[in-house]
Amino acid sequence: xEVWYSLVDGLFxxxxxxxxxxxxxxxxxxxxxxxxAIIGTMVVNNNMAFYSDTIGHSALTGIAIGxxxxxxxxxxxxxxxxxxxxxxxxxxxxxxxASTDTIIGSVSATMVALGIVILSRGGGFAxxxxxxxxxxxxxxxxxxxxxxxxxxxxxxxxxxxxNKFLLVSVNxxxxxxxxxxxxxxEIIFCVATAVIVTFSIQWVGILIINSFLILxxxxxxxxxxxxxxxxxxxxxxxxxSGITGLLCSYYLATATGATIVLIAxxxxxxxxxxxxxxS
Amino acid sequence: MPCSNAIEKQQTKxxxxxxxxxxxxxxxxxxxxxxxxxxxxxxxxxxxxxxGPNGAGKTTLLKAILGExxxxxxxxxxxxxxxxxxxxxxxxxxxKIDFAAGAPVSVLDLFSxxxxxxxxxxGHSRRMQERTEACLLRVRADHLLKRRxxxxxxxxxxxxxxxxxxxxxxxxxxxxxxxxxxxxxxREMFYEIVSDLRRNYDLSIILVSHDLALVxxxxxxxxxxxxxxxxxxxxxxxFSDGRINLVYGPLYMERAEGKLSYAxxxxxxxx
Numbered sequence: 001x002e003v004w005y006s007l008v009d010g011l012f013x014x015x016x017x018x019x020x021x022x023x024x025x026x027x028x029x030x031x032x033x034x035x036x037a038i039i040g041t042m043v044v045n046n047n048m049a050f051y052s053d054t055i056g057h058s059a060l061t062g063i064a065i066g067x068x069x070x071x072x073x074x075x076x077x078x079x080x081x082x083x084x085x086x087x088x089x090x091x092x093x094x095x096x097x098a099s100t101d102t103i104i105g106s107v108s109a110t111m112v113a114l115g116i117v118i119l120s121r122g123g124g125f126a127x128x129x130x131x132x133x134x135x136x137x138x139x140x141x142x143x144x145x146x147x148x149x150x151x152x153x154x155x156x157x158x159x160x161x162x163n164k165f166l167l168v169s170v171n172x173x174x175x176x177x178x179x180x181x182x183x184x185x186e187i188i189f190c191v192a193t194a195v196i197v198t199f200s201i202q203w204v205g206i207l208i209i210n211s212f213l214i215l216x217x218x219x220x221x222x223x224x225x226x227x228x229x230x231x232x233x234x235x236x237x238x239x240x241s242g243i244t245g246l247l248c249s250y251y252l253a254t255a256t257g258a259t260i261v262l263i264a265x266x267x268x269x270x271x272x273x274x275x276x277x278x279s
Numbered sequence: 280m281p282c283s284n285a286i287e288k289q290q291t292k293x294x295x296x297x298x299x300x301x302x303x304x305x306x307x308x309x310x311x312x313x314x315x316x317x318x319x320x321x322x323x324x325x326x327x328x329x330x331g332p333n334g335a336g337k338t339t340l341l342k343a344i345l346g347e348x349x350x351x352x353x354x355x356x357x358x359x360x361x362x363x364x365x366x367x368x369x370x371x372x373x374x375k376i377d378f379a380a381g382a383p384v385s386v387l388d389l390f391s392x393x394x395x396x397x398x399x400x401x402g403h404s405r406r407m408q409e410r411t412e413a414c415l416l417r418v419r420a421d422h423l424l425k426r427r428x429x430x431x432x433x434x435x436x437x438x439x440x441x442x443x444x445x446x447x448x449x450x451x452x453x454x455x456x457x458x459x460x461x462x463x464x465x466r467e468m469f470y471e472i473v474s475d476l477r478r479n480y481d482l483s484i485i486l487v488s489h490d491l492a493l494v495x496x497x498x499x500x501x502x503x504x505x506x507x508x509x510x511x512x513x514x515x516x517x518f519s520d521g522r523i524n525l526v527y528g529p530l531y532m533e534r535a536e537g538k539l540s541y542a543x544x545x546x547x548x549x550x
Contacts, residue, residue, distance in 0.1 A: 038400070045382050162398035163391070170384060170392075170428070174440070176347050177371030177453075178393050225427055226385040227392075231400040279430070 001141050016250045021137045025256065028139045029242035031147045032200055035154050037234040039193055040217035045169040046189070050101060051089065053210040054108035055082050055194045059201045060115025063131055068118060078198050085111075086194035090187050134205025134257040136246070143203075150199050157192055165189055166227065204257040212257070215264040216241065222271035223278045237267045298322045299367050299451045299483050303352035306336070306343050313339045316507050317352070321451070321483040326473070328498035328514075329487045332526055335505040337487045341453045344485075345369055356450050370449030370482075372440050372457045375433055386423050386431075386439050387411050393443060410446075418442045418472050434458070434465020438472065445476070452476075452484045459489065466490075470497045491518065 008023045016022050043052050062081035066074025085107070092103050119128050130138075139147075158165075167175040168185050175182050197209060204212055220234035245260030252259070304317035314336045321327055329337050343350040356367030390411040391399045397407075408424075415421040418438040423431060431439065437457050444452060454473075458466040474497055477484055488494050494501060495514035503509040503517055505526050510517050517523060 045384075158400070159398055162400055163393075163396065166384070166388070166392045166399055169382070170389060171373060173347075173373040174371070174443075177345050177369065177373070177444075221381065221383055224383040225425070226383055227388040227399045228402045230383040 001144070016247065021139075022246070022250065024139050024141065024144060025136045025246055026243070027144055028136055028147060028203060029246055029260075030239070031144070031151045032203070033238035033242040034235045035151050035196060036200070036213050037216050037220075037238040038158060038231060039154065039196055040213040040215075040238075041220065041230055041234050042165055042169065042189065043193060043213060044217040044221060045166070048190075048193070049210065049214050050104055050108075051190070052193055052197055052213055054089070054104050054111070055086065055197050056201065056206055056209045057108050058082060058085050058111035058115075059131065059198055059206055060119070061111045062115075062198065063128060064115045064118035075199070075202070078201070079195055082194040082198040083191055086190040087187065090190040093186075131202055132206050133255050134201065134203050134208070136203045136256040136260075139203055147199070150196060154192065154196060157188075161185070161188065204260075205255070208257050208261045211261045212238075212264060215261065215268050219264070219268040219271040222268075222275040225278070237264065241267055297356070297358050297450065297481060300355045300357065301344075301352065302355070304340075304343070304354065305351040306339050306348060307351070308339075308348065312506070314343070314350075314506060317504075318508065319502065319511075321485065323450070323481040323483050324477055325500060326477050326484045326486060326498045327500045327502060328494040329485055329502050329504055330489070330491065330494060330517075331504040331509075335526075337504055338455055340504065341371075341455055341485070341487060344451070344453060345371055367450035368447065370444030370452045372437065372444045372452070372454040374456050375437060375460060381429050382427075384428050385425055386415070386420075386428065387425060389428060389439070390414065390443060390446075394446060414442045414446045415439070417445060417476070419468075432465065433461040434469060437461065437465070437469055441469070441472065445480075448480065449482060452482050454484065454486045456487055456489065458493075466493065473497070 004027055005020075005023050008017050008026065011017075017026075043049060059078055059082065062078035063074045065081055066077035069077060071077055089104060089107065093100055116125065119125050164175070164180050164185050167178060167180055168182055168189075172182055175185075197213065201209055216234045216237040217230075219237050220230050224230040224233050241263035242260050245263045246256055248254070248263070249256040249259040299319075299321045301317055301319040301321075304314065304319075305312070306314040317340065319327075329340065331337050339348065342348050344354060354367070356365055358365065387403060387408060388399050391397070391403050391407050394410065395404075395407055397404065412421050412424060415424060418441050420435060420438045420442060423435055423439060426435075428436065428439075441454075441457070458469050461469070470493060473484065473486075476482070486494075486498065495518060498514060500512065501514045501517040502511045503520075503523055503526060509522050509526060510520050512520075
């Protein structure tokens with residue numbers, strides 16, 4: 001961390017960069033951004049935006065369970081809970097013929113309601129509102145370490161599995177005919193997405209985490225022609241909106257996560273206008 | 280057994296010796312018998328068209344051969360060179376549905392993802408690109424290399440999928456209504472390419488189709504399937520057999536015959 005701090009001091013001789021929390025937050029943006037970009041592109045490819053949204057919202061119930069069990073920091077309970085939920089949702093796809101949209105929608109609403117009911121017992125919901133909005137500036141060096149491990153984990157998983165993820169997202173039958181265990185791959189992807197989303201929730205916020213996952217990928221999709229460009233542009237957009245959003249939120253005294261998402265939305269709007277040129 | 284008439288068969292370009300065998304093939308899903316007692320013997324270089332009404336089990340048979348759903352009985356492939364049985368390499372051309380709509384995935388990306396382990400998001404090796412070009416050349420689609428899958432026309436996409444199914448070279452190629460919903464030109468080009476392929480490569484083809492006119496024009500063997508094999512023979516034999524009326528209903532066959540005789544008249548010009 002010391003290296004990072006002196007690096008920031010050397011690179012950015014501005015007032016904002018003198019605060020410890022800004023240095024930490026900047027590093028968090030540099031870690032979360034690319035991680036969300038590469039997961040987000042695949043989520044969008046698989047038409048799973050609604051799924052990741054549900055995982056985000058269900059974190060409320062995860063927090064509630066953690067609180068019920070008496071944990072001060074519910075992070076690990078949240079991760080375990082969302083993993084189980086991911087397993088359940090991904091197997092629902094195989095066992096029922098009902099529309100997955102409807103199932104996922106019902107799960108999402110139920111989980112939010114359940115979380116609110118448990119957490120609001122005795123009128124104490126206000127202290128959990130930090131999970132709704134997220135607080136990037138509160139990230140500690142310890143948490144940055146966990147985030148780094150998660151980032152490296154995603155990179156390794158992607159290095160091994162990316163081509164299989166891609167084939168599955170293109171067409172299931174085709175992927176099966178190439179000998180890919182489609183179901184296993186889908187489960188791995190669902191769980192990985194759930195874990196990363198849940199990890200990041202306390203810094204980005206339940207309400208907007210899905211937008212941060214989806215917007216950069218959706219924007220990149222508008223203006224790219226192949227998988228490499230797609231990933232490159234998505235990573236650049238998350239980094240640009242992450243850093244810009246962080247600085248804007250510092251000077252405007254606004255919530256960091258939401259500011260970042262707004263900038264990402266601007267990127268989406270821009271690429272949407274440019275889209276006809278790229279088709 | 281397949282080696283007994285080796286000498287006379289060796290003259291043909293496709294060796295005609297290796298073959299795929301389905302023996303007592305059956306599929307049960309949740310207690311319901313979908314297919315039973317299917318016995319088929321398919322030589323390489325042969326194009327076998329699988330016809331039958333909806334729900335006859337055509338797609339189920341393909342899925343069972345692909346290993347997507349469990350089956351009873353045996354699937355064996357006999358290699359000409361050593362007469363040994365092994366599991367066949369199966370290529371598959373899916374129906375044109377839900378294909379990466381709007382995703383920025385190029386044809387080259389698709390081939391790299393299917394044929395190499397290097398993550399496609401890091402780009403492609405020169406070797407991969409050359410290999411893909413060679414694959415696409417077989418189906419007259421080399422100009423589509425850098426195009427997005429979602430930008431291809433129906434006919435172009437099916438040719439690309441055919442090229443992918445041919446790499447690595449399969450022993451058995453399965454096609455499930457590969458050209459349904461594709462315009463006439465695209466369909467004819469597709470079947471011309473398929474005809475070339477089976478003449479020039481050692482591969483057996485099973486084609487599921489509802490288009491009886493095209494089937495009678497390009498397939499040399501037709502199998503009528505309805506839970507099991509009802510008839511098996513040349514298009515002429517099968518389409519004149521009374522049992523096809525029982526399965527499809529006389530009205531359907533009358534309409535199809537109109538198309539069939541049309542195809543026979545115009546067939547020479549196309550084939």
